[in-house]
Amino acid sequence: MNDKQKTITVIDTFGFLFRSFYALPPLKSKTGFPTGLLTGFMNFISNIGKDFQTDYIVFALDSPGETFRNELYEEYKAHRQEVPQDLLTQLPIAISWIEKMGFKTAAKVGFEADDIVASIAHDAREKGLMVRIVSHDKDLYQLIDDDTIFLFDPIKKDVINEDKCVNKYGIKPKQFTDYQALIGDSADNIPGVRGVGAKTAEALLQTYETLDNIYANLEDIEKPRWKKLLEEGKEMAYLSKQLVTLKTDSHSIDILQEFELPKENPILKIEDILLEYDMNRIIDRVHQNGLNYKTTVPKQQSKEQYNYVLIQEKHKLLDIVRGIEDDSIVAFDTETTDLDTQKASIVGFSFAFDEKSAYYVPIAHNYLGVTDQITLEEAKEALEILNTHKLVLQNFKYDYQIIKNNFNIELKLYADTMILAWLLNTQEKVGLDFLADKYFHHKMVAFTDTVKKGENFSSVELEKACEYAAEDALFTFKIYHELLKEFKNKxxxxxxxxxxxxxxxxxYVxxxxxSNGIKVDVNLLEKIKEENKLQLQALTTKIYEQAETEFNINSTKQLGVILFENLNLPTGKKTKTGYSTNEAVLTKLYDEHAIIPLLLxxxxxxxxxxxxxxPLLELGLKNEQHRIHTSFLQTGTATGRLSSKNPNLQNIPVKSEAxxxxxxAFIAKEGNRLIGIDYSQIELRLLAHFSQDEALVEAFQKGLDIHMQTAIKIFGEEEAKEKRNIAKSINFGLLYGMGSKKLGETLGIPAKEAKVYIDSYFKAFSSVKEYLKSVEEYALEHGFVETLLERRRIFDFGSAAPMQKAMYLREAVNTKFQGSAADLIKLSMNKIYHKYKNNSDVKMLLQIHDELIFEVTSSKAQQIAEELKEIMVHVYExxxxxxxxxxxxxSWGELK
Incomplete structure (x- = not known):
């Protein structure tokens, strides 16, 4: 090694951490938290300079989501073993420590960590650096170049160079991708050539050197079996080579100073965190001996002190709330017995009106020895005063319902930090813990550390409750002001x-x-349940007949054996976890055996x-009026559409009879009817509005059937009627970024034919293609797309791989229309709410994407339906x- 040549150390982070987990015994902290992986990681950090010398260091990471390899081969990594929970628990903590210690990470969406390692190694060699790769993963052997690049096994403290590769596998590193292309890899579900094992691959490569050369000399291969296997597996061999060949252009290290070892002692920078995990030995060792390379001791960051005040007397409470200056911002939060507002009782509330102090008002804590608390009447008096100020809350809907149900007070909202955070970035988390960490690097007190398992907040001691609740109010206050700055900065x-x-x-809507909920016919649900149960029994019998044996149909492991071993249906390789029997696999086998349609x-x-x-029957029976109350999520989607949970009423399937x-089974109560109002072709109308396409605008202004008009334009008058459905698929498909391949699959026609249809469409509606392109160009230039009301959806094109970028562009177009449709629905719902909020004849029950469902007095149904229609068609010009x-x-089922 040249003494003057500088070295960069690249860590295969996940590979290293996985190995650390299995290398050490299952260590735990005093609280029972697993720490084996974390200990192995910190031992590695403390030995930098001892195990190896380096000038630069970088931790390569995987990115979430699929990579280009999944596009090449759907089954790539499809059957990976489940990772132990203890490993999963420690992994994100170790990752978070890397940057907290001052080390640099490298990752890119659409690429694996191995690609990042390969790219940095390639770039570093170009810059004249020596490259040490901390990993023993065989996938990285292809990078070994004895002059400049080698692997280092941190557990065995062993350097892996070209000689080690030859001794172990009988081939050189530069042959490694060809070797893997032949033998495949069961761990990553890489097929290889069926029947070719390690010894055969080694012999072939020793004779012919490369995969290309093997296939160029296929006729010379003496063993007939080898020749036959290679002929049959050629396609898979070359596909496998593509899958195992690492990319060398996904990352660079242009500013080398960024990758220098941290100047301040990295372990002492996270000393407090390590103590929380009882990792005292590592800290003691560092304090005694320092590190194996020179560092300075980091300056201790003084933790900001906050004043959390417990209020137990009425006069003190009223003095404080009356002393708040007029027009003040007041952050507010409630503590309750349940997440379900229909069941929850208030336990206490907290508030803050400056950045240093917050107050907790206990009302209904219930444990042996609890001291004085504020009564409901006293709390109500204070709440009425607080409600005169500018109230800021995190997830206002919850607290609004709690205060309304417990005090009959309707809180007036000034701002909701959760909604504001979502408007800033609809794809980022919006929880209080996340926002506190994002803006203040502050770790909030965890609910699970405050409330014992099986108990609720009423059992928490007052002092502990005060710390938890007051912190929520204070950080809501601080986050609100931070969000205002970000709106301005952006x-x-x-x-x-x-x-x-x-x-x-x-x-409020x-x-x-x-609160309204929707009634269900429990008798009909009971009947449906029994009929479906009989259907399941009948299908079970038929499946057993086809399988010629009984087994657990819901066990994928048992089903895999039945399908691919007993019935010998075609499949990919079997892994340690068994065969895949997901819907995609079964659909591909639909015509192979009569058992498959039955299983689906x-x-x-x-x-x-x-x-x-x-679940619906159970919820209906629990409620005296048989009404089901769902929970609507305003921040649940990136486009702005609503989602619902507990239960989800937006995804009830309509394809099957059941x-x-x-x-x-969803019905109006006695003396009422349901009204369903659905925006007609809303997204296509928005396309006409935005694109200004003359043909589209004219069709809608004249009230023509848009799908028929599209069919006429593409196929001509004579064929239009029979091809209206094709036109419909094209109309909607283009809004979702559908290309010719996908349209072909949807219509069951070749992609070439589908492309002709799309080209004909764009010729007929000439401005549409140009407009859709302009949406993509705007998104690329600005990094976001805006809806009708100028809500934004942000896209990170900068770090996106080509596949990810293409997906972002499709989503940008989709968001323009789906998001704008969501805007119109919201405007309509707001207007309808204000018109009928004190009218007992009208209840808004559900929003299912472009449809609204109301429960109205039967005698006024027709009149109200007309009024609702009038609002919705004129809500936005x-x-x-x-x-x-x-x-x-x-019933809902009868609504057309």
Whole structure:
């Protein structure tokens, strides 16, 4: 090794951490938290300079999501073994420590850590550096170059060079991708050449040197079996080579100073955190001996002190709330007995009106020895005063319902930090813990550390409750002001107007809908349950007949054996966890055996039973009026559409008869009817509005059937009627970024034919293609796309791989239309809420994407339906008319 040549050490981080986990015994902290992986990691850090000398260091990381390899081969890494929970628990902690210690990480969406390692190694060699790769993973052997690049096994303290590779595998590093292409890799589900093992591959490569040369000399191979296997497996061999060959262009190390070893002692920078995990020995060792390379001791960051005040006397509470200056911002939060507002009772509330202090008011703590608390009447008096100020809350909807249900007070919202954070970036987390860490690097007190398992907040001691609750209020206050700065810094203060005029108003609408609930016919659900149960039994019998044996149909392991061993259906390689029997696998085998259609039907019936029928029946029976109350998530999607949970009422299937029957079980209460109002072709109308395409605009302005008009334009008058459905698929497909391949699959025609249809469409509606392209170009230039009301969805094109970038562009187009449709629905719901909020004849119950469902007094149903329609078609003036379809019925299933 040249003494003057500088070295960069590249860590295969996940590979190293996995190995650390298995190399050490299952260590635990005093609280029972697993620490084996973390200990192995910190031992490695403390030995830098002892085990090896280096000038630069970087930790290569995987990125979430699929890579280009999944696009090449769907089954890539499809059957990986489940990772032990203790490993999963420690992994993100170790990753978070890397940057906290001052080390540099490297990752890129669409690429694996191995690609990052390969790219940095390639770039470092170009810059004249020696490269040490900390890993023993055979996938990285292909990078070994004795002059400049070698592997280092940190457990065995062993250097892996070209000689070690030859001794172990009988081949040189530069032959390694060809070797893997032949033998495959069961761990990553890389197929290789079926029947070719390590010894055969070694012999072939020793004779012919490369994969290309093997296939160029196939006729000379003496063993007939080898020749036959190679002929049959050629396609898989070359696919496997693509899969195992690492990319060398996914990362560079242009500013080398960034990768220098930290100047301050990295272990002491996280001393407090290590003590939390009882990793005292490592800290003691560092304090005694320092590190094996020169560092300075980091300056101790003084923890900011906050004043959390417990209020137990009425006069003190009233003095404080009366002393708050008029027009003040006041952050507010409640503590309760349950997450379900329908069941929850208030336990206490907290508030803050400056950045240093917060107050907790206990009301209903209940444990032996609890001291004085504030009564409900006293709390109500204080709440009425607080409600005169500018209230800022995190997830206002929850606290609004709690205060309304417990005190009959309707809180007035000034701002919701959760909604504001979501408007800033609809794809980032919006929880209080995340925001406190993001803006202040502050770790909030965990609920699980405050409330014992099986108990609720009422059992928490007052002092401990005060620390937890007051912190929530204080950081809501601090985060609010930080969010205001970010809106200004990102030049998107118009989103504050969207929040005030639309989103905050919308919270009251959702709260009302959740409170209203929707009635279910429990008798019909019981009947559906029994019928579906009989269907499942009948399918089970038929499946057993086809399998010629009984087995657990819900066990993928047992099913895999039946399908691929007993019935000998075609499959990929078997892994340690068994065969894949997911829907995609079964669909491919649909025509191979009569058991497959039965299995798919069984799975659908089983899902209906377990996911919808039984849970809905249980919820309906629990409620005296048989009403089900879902929870709507305003920040649940990136486009702005609503989602719902507990239960999810937006995904009840309609394709199967049983699924349609479930919708018939949602009914109006006695003396009422349901009204369903659905925006007609809303996204296509928005396309016409945005694109200004003359043909589209004219069709909508004249009230013509848009799918028929599209069919006429593409196929001509004579064929239009029979090809209307194809036109419909094209109309909607383009809004979702559908290309010719996907359209071909949807219509069951060749991609070439589908491309002709798409080209004909763009010729007929000439401005549309140009407009869709402009949406993509805007997104690329600005990094976001805006909806009708200028809500934003951000895309990280900078770090996106080509596949990810293409997906972002499709999502940008989709968001423009789906997000704008969500805007219109919200505007309509807000307007309808204000018109009918004190009218007992009208209840808004559900929003299912472009459809609204109401429960109204039967005698006024027709009149109210007309009024609702009027609001919805005139809620926003587009340059083409909005239209809705309206239906009135006794059940959801009957609404057309």
């Amino acid at each position: 030049s998107c203060e118009h989103l504050l107007d969207v929040a005030q005029k639309v989103e905050f108003d919308f919270i 959702l709260s009302e809908m959740e 039907e069984y799975r659908e019936a089983y899902k209906l039973q377990s996911t919808y029928i039984e 699924g349609r029957q479930i919708r018939h 587009l340059n083409i008319p909005l239209d809705v379809s309206v239906s009135i019925a006794k």
